[in-house]
Amino acid sequence: MDILESDKRYRKKTLATVWNVVPKLLPFLKTSCIYFVLWLPLNEPSWYSALIKCLPILGLCFFIGAHAASLRHLTPYARMVFLGLLFSALGDVCLIWPACFLHGMVMFGLAHLFYTFAFGLRPFNLRLFVLLALLSGAFYTVLFPYLQEPFVYMVGGYAALIGTMSWRALARVRLSSYHRSWARISAALGAVVFMVSDCTLAVDKFCFPVPHSRLLIMSTYYAGQLLIALSVLETSDDFLWKMK
Known part of the structure; x- marks a missing residue:
């Protein structure tokens, strides 16, 4: 009975969290719609295009800031995710201009580093590391014949960074119901979907x-x-780089 009551309380708390989150996500939702409705041409790069593209990411920064304000505290985990979003927005700006593509890769590489710091090294999960290392290596092998310097090195380094970020996000998802967390699952799904986006971009x-x-x-x-970004709703100390 205690377990059932605890489960009911958890579900009510989760539902209340959802209702509190939606208003804070409105800037992201609205600016995302604006981006897809305007659908500005890529062959006409401008600061206006850059602004429209990065506004949804800045909307997620607002979401984290608003959440921190409601708690009157910005957790170290949320701080790392916030920095990852900021560097992602800078990467979005750089990618508007083809001549700045390498700069954009650097910005997104830094974003993945901040996400990796947020996810931490607990649990380590060596098997998952080997699997993602093989997948990242295989994808780079497919791209390699098409690459020219400096992309030979840049793409290899970027693949390692996003592979590491995805490994850390997926490793945090435990199989047992006691350790399972919807926030950790959200971060893991986000990392995988992000990787799909980057892989599609690389192939294209x-x-x-x-x-x-x-x-x-x-x-x-x-x-x-x-x-x-939604994973910051759960207070976590997993950003610490500990092995146990």
Whole structure:
């Protein structure tokens, strides 16, 4: 009976959290709609296009700030995710101009580092590390014949960073119901969807045109960032780099 009562209280708390979250997500939801409705042409880069593209990510920054304000505390985990979002927004700005593509890769690489710091090293999960290392290596092997310097090194380093970020996000999801957390699952799904976005972008840019690539890339990108941002709703100390 105690377990059932605890489960009911948990569900009520989760429902209350959802109702509190929706208003804070309105800037993200509205600016995402604006991006897809305007659908500004890629062959006309401008600061206006850059603003429209990065506004949804800044909306997620607002979401984290509003959540922290309601708690009167910004957790270390939320701080790392917030910084990851900021560098993602900078990456969005850089990618508007083809000449700044490498700069955009650097910004997103830093974003993945901050996400990795947020997710921490607990639990380590060596098997998952080996699996994702093999998958990242296989994908890089497919891209390698199409790459020219400096992308040979940059894409390899970026693949390692996003693979590491995804490993840490997925490793935090426990199989037992006691340890399972919807926030950890949200972060893990966000990392996977983010990786799908980046893989699609890489294939479309370096290998061959992907049908409806922009729609696929941007929809998965915003969805992935949203899922990662939502994970701050659960207080966590897993950002600490401990092995146990």
